[in-house]
Amino acid sequence: MTSPSLQERFARQAALTPDETAVVLASGELTYRELDERANRLAHRLLDLGVRPEEPVAVLMERSAELVVAILAVVKAGACYLPLHSAYPPERIQRIVDLGGGTVLLTDHAMRGRGLPAVEHTVVVDTDAATSRAPAHDPGRPGHPLALAYLMFTSGSTGEPKGVAVTHRDALALALDSCWDGGAHERVLMVAPYAFGMSTYELWVPLLRGGRLVLAPEGQPTAPVLRKAVEAHGITVVHLTAGLFRVIAEEDPGALSGLREVMTGGDRIPPAAVGRVLAANPGLVVRAMYGSTETTLFATQSEMRDGYEPGDSVPVGRPLDGMRAHVLDERLRPVPSGETGELYMAGAGVARGYLARPALTAERFVPDPFGPAGTRMYRTGDLVRHTPEGLIDFIGRSDSQVKIRGFRVEPGEAEAVLARHPDVAQIAVVAEEAARTGERRLAAYAVLRPSARSEDPAGTVDSLRAHARRSLPDFLVPSRFTVLDALPLTVNGKLDRRALTAPAAAEDGSAGAAAPAVRSGLEVLRTLYADVLGVESVGPDDDFFELGGNSLLAIRLISRVQAELGAELAVPVVFDESTPAALAAHLDREASPAGAPSASTSP
Incomplete structure (x- = not known):
């Protein structure tokens, strides 16, 4: 009989395999x-x-x-x-x-x-x-x-x-889906923060199927961390956000060797990155995943294997077993194959709604005209189309929501927080994409109250950034802050968001020229900072994160430092020693007696 709840399904599994390993961590193991x-x-x-x-x-x-x-x-x-x-x-x-x-x-x-x-x-x-x-x-x-x-x-x-x-029904539908059958999901590496949707997969798929949950060290995983975990624990599958997947694919795709499957999603998946990973790891399966917290993490999936030929995009695939996908127009009518419509998801994974938010729940969780009476479907806000093969292909958003480092973000939340700063008269937060690196980030544009305008724009930016960090998670804090005399408007008097993102495009376009010959390890770091961040130059005391850096770009920087200077770094070191000068000093302190290159001397 099907278990109605997570605890009953787990109790059944624990009775079947009481002496099998359930959880693996650095200090030991726990049986079921x-x-x-x-x-x-x-x-x-x-x-x-x-x-x-x-x-x-x-x-x-x-x-x-x-x-x-x-x-x-x-x-x-x-x-x-x-x-x-x-x-x-x-x-x-x-x-x-x-x-x-x-x-x-x-x-x-x-x-x-x-x-x-x-x-x-x-x-x-x-x-x-x-x-x-x-x-x-x-x-x-x-x-x-x-x-x-x-x-x-x-x-x-x-x-x-x-x-x-x-609900329990939603989580069980995900954990027991047939796409996890076949043995590839026996040993799952838990790398995502447990406060995000990915933990639903990482926790419940192995524990409800008699598998093994392996806990990764705290923090964002780097290529060396992944390689060591696979070798030490026989990891069979790992999920990487699309941004981290791209970084690993470009810097060290061989770090995924030994896995049976890599799942990725949460944003657009670069087809070239899929090609690089598959070419470096014959026999590996790359599985593209699509969904949201409102659809219990995953709603659709598609597999890519040996022989994959990169196209213009990576389709997000077909619905999971208990899910149904509808591509509809504004009147909730199905659109023909190949035409763009909004994606609505129905089925066992559709959540109950938003806690104590009945109006918002009614707006996003709507009656399902194609299902049994009383059922609902979730309006994703994503614009998609069906490919000739019947796969769902992501086109864009119907609203302002964006994905930043795999996290679903409402720029309006950052705007609302920054608008409470006493010096801000007007504020706009927009998403922009760095032309060179492809990283998506938030940028804030502020018009100050007359009494707050001064000759210290850097101090104003520092104050705005500190205000944002007191209330917002890291991925919602804008990477760039710009103070303007006025926000640009369209001919209809509305905010011209396209005009706001123009400076970023120009900034990225000016970067990427060949770096001059370096003379010291510190200058190597300055060059690597500029290259990774997509800016023209970086000073010794410029802060990586104030220039737009984030944890994914930190992983890319770590890989470049290892290639250029032969030094291994952990992500927390980049957070603690975030300027080229500070990082150079750290590398000097950690330089091995065997002669690892010093960051402050000529290479």
Whole structure:
């Protein structure tokens, strides 16, 4: 009989394979029996605290075995988990907790020193004595397919994050889809932040199928990290955002050797990158994935194998087993094959809606005229067409929503936050694409109040950036800030967004000329910074991230540094030593006695 809930499906799997390894981490392993018993104890602790059915339980932890225990325990208690990203500003974390409305926070010892949101009960999972004394048997909370499994907050156009309510039925439909059959998804590397939709795949597909969940180190994975994980743990599959997939494909596609499958998506997938990865790894499957939090992560997929010939685009494929795709015009009529329409997704993966946002829910989750009475479909806002082969091909957006580093972003949220700065009279935030690197980023254009205009534009930009960072996650903080006398308008008096992005195109167009001969390791770094960022030049004390850098570009920089200077770096080092001069000093300190090149001396 089909299990109606995540906890019941897991209990069935744990009974079938109690002594098989379920979770792998640097310090050891957990079997299915051990994971089950630890989650049962924590579930009893939650029930003792009065957690009710469907009540959100916030989770703020490092990537660890305790994290997996915590999430499983929440669903075993009949509640729904509310994952929080530790990199979010405290103000945003607190706001998400307040919007969720739960009374319990699960955290760990490592997070206690970073500041925790205010809730009625905080349980430090890895040191909680009451949990260790709780019973190890299953609490036996009944599951229902339409009960909430988790709440996940995404960017909102009004400046307020919105919580997507996902049910057990939705998550089970994804985890049990037939596209994971065949053995390629036996050992899954968990690399995504658990506060984002990808964790639904990374957690539940292996754990509900008797597979093995391998926890990657904290932070964005680099090519060396991926290579070591595959070799050490026999990883069979990994999911990389389209941006990271492109970086790995260009810098070191051989890092994916040994995998059976690589999944990618979240943005446009470069066909040339797919070709490079397949050419470097014969027998590998690259699977393009498409979906959103509102469709429980994945809604469509397509496979690419040996013999793939890159075209103009990578289609996002066909619907998963329980999903239905409709390409419709503005009157909800199907459009002919080859013509552009808006994509609507229906089926088991369509979420319940947005928490406490009935108007927005009604706008995006609409009645399905093609399905049984009472069913709904999700209006994606994506413009697509059907190819002659019947695949869905992504064309663009019908609104301002964009993808930044794989994250779905509403520029309006950044605008709303920046508009609250006391010096801002008008603000516009737009997405732009660097011509050389292809990286998409946000750019902010501000008109200041007369009383705030000064001779210190750099100080004004610093103030705006600091204001944004206090409330917004990193991927929503604009990479560029420009102060204008007035925002450009069209002849109809509306904001001319095309005119705003023109300076970026000119800036990128001026970059990319051949670098002059370098004389020192510091100058090598300055040249690499400029090349990776797509700017004409970089000074010794220019900050990588204030020039538009991000974690994906940091990975590209690390690869170039290794190729040019023979030095290995981790992503956090680039965040901590973010100027060429600081990074050069770090490389000098770390230079090996065997004669690794110094960054401050001639190569």
